[in-house]
């Protein structure tokens with residue numbers, strides 16, 4: 001039991017009678033509770049990954065600290081130079097907040113087309129980034145191609161790091177720390193998100209390509225960032241393809257041909273939804289689709 005806090009039963013208690021949840025009213029109280037719980041505790045955001053723990057044969061934590069009522073974690077702040085996204089912002093709220101900002105099409109599509117409407121109303125951006133075992137998270141490649149930074153807080157203060165670095169350390173993040181916000185720089189760019197779900201809507205995508213390009217007045221690519229999700233265990237940038245696109249006009253067919261030549265650098269992951277080779281083989285098609293979407297075709 002977490003002392004001095006209201007403890008409620010969770011849906012997870014159907015599977016684990018020992019689990020309890022504390023609904024934190026403020027960031028400070030959430031950090032205190034996480035610190036008190038230690039390894040027995042974890043953040044509870046949308047709960048859409050946690051609720052499936054029994055399906056993955058993973059034990060539930062004894063204690064959860066819910067962050068959904070912390071006002072500062074639930075806001076999207078759109079500034080002149082950056083957009084700051086609170087960790088508890090849901091996919092649906094994020095897609096709505098970015099709807100009129102074309103430079104963020106990639107992130108609006110990632111958040112607005114993942115899973116299904118009911119899940120999107122619950123799942124949070126922080127949960128999407130902080131789940132180590134979730135290879136198919138849509139917002140991770142989208143944020144990699146937007147050069148996002150992640151803010152992590154503990155009782156001793158806050159630190160900010162590049163998303164690439166966060167992905168390297170997230171599985172060892174101390175249990176008393178939580179992601180508080182995502183900071184994304186603003187710039188003129190064309191962006192797009194292409195995902196391939198195999199069966200019905202709501203399934204995890206077998207492969208994802210997120211793309212962001214800046215073009216000059218002559219239409220030549222000045223900067224490119226392309227990230228691939230769901231193919232390997234952790235999303236990452238495709239730097240060789242980025243380099244190949246620079247200095248040329250963006251052409252969807254040509255980008256797909258170059259992607260086919262370079263795709264052998266990926267070591268796909270086997271899963272029940274798709275074999276490793278299949279995830280790699282669909283990448284050129286997703287690159288074509290992302291480039292065509294970015295071009296407005």
Ligand SMILES: Cc1cc2nc3c(=O)[nH]c(=O)nc-3n(C[C@H](O)[C@H](O)[C@H](O)COP(=O)(O)OP(=O)(O)OC[C@H]3O[C@@H](n4cnc5c(N)ncnc54)[C@H](O)[C@@H]3O)c2cc1C
Pocket residue numbers: 042043044045046047048049050051052087088114115116119122123124125126127128129130131134136137138139177178179180202203204205
């Ligand atoms: C059937 C189904 C299909 C789905 N399909 C997709 C899909 O295609 N694409 C997609 O992107 N998502 C999909 N999702 C949603 C996916 O579960 C979420 O995007 C995300 O991975 C979990 O977010 P959450 O807020 O529910 O996190 P939770 O389930 O609450 O937490 C997940 C993990 O992250 C930790 N955590 C959460 N927030 C923080 C934080 N702020 N700081 C530190 N740690 C934190 C928790 O402790 C836990 O370990 C799907 C969900 C379901 C149920």
